Amino acid sequence: MNRIILEPKELEADGCEVLLTDARAAHLRRVLNVVPGQTVRVGLLDGPLGVGEVVRIEAEGVLLRCRWEPVVPEVPRVDLLLALPRPKVLKRLWAQLAALGVGRVYITNAERVERNYFDTHVLKESFIRGRLIEGLQQCGDTRLPRVSVHRRLKVLLEGDWSAEKEGCERLVAHPAGGVCLSEYIPLRHPERALLAVGPEGGWTEYELALFEKHGFASVSAGERILRSDTACLALLAILHEWMNFSTKIA
DSSP, X not given: OOSEEEOGGGSOTTSSEEEEOSHHHHIIIIISOOOTTOEEEEEETTSOEEEEEEEEEETXXXXXXXXXXXXXXXXXXXXXXXXXXXXXXXXXXXXXXXXXXXXXXXXXXXXXXXXXXXXXXXXXXXXXXXXXXXXXXXXXXXXXXXXXXXXXXXXXXXXXXXXXXXXXXXXXXXXXOSEEGGGOOOSSOOSXXXXXXXXXXXXXXXXXXXXXXXXXXXXXXXXXXXXXXXXXXXXXXXXXXXXXXXXHHO
């Protein structure tokens, strides 16, 4: 836990003091061994970063007094469209997605996705939120990814959604895709990027044609065939580097 994430409703009326009584308090006491007067890194969910001074340590928790920075971190410029993986894979993927940084996550169906996957508890809002916050506390960011679940890929792509707006570079990953993403340097410098990652076995020909129809360029993770979760994280890391490079030379 590299930064304690707080929710606005937890703060006192002055917006500065908070009494932690849950796992965060246990982490402060047992892992960081904090003492009164010590400061720790904090962040307000979807708000600014800051530091929290330990005011006192009580039997029921730890009281912090926070000072907030004037600037709120930007929303990550990368979005993810992910064919629903196996529940145990998605369970461990949520925190990693938040740690790497994504603005939005569109979970979608695909022909090679088992229909019973949609019944899993790892798609419940409360479970997702907890795992995403865990990832934010790891990476030190405060921007909570927005998640939506879609049972029909065609309806999602043809709908009125933010990723379809002008200025968003759309990429669909496939083992037999066009160029390797690390070599894909478009002439223009997009404001945002949307990456579509398929299920185990990849997208079908029909789905790839559908993506092409909606302006997605086909890319791959290289010659090696990767598991969907490994490919997802590797491609997101490469994509973030590219977006940062684009920003520097734009």
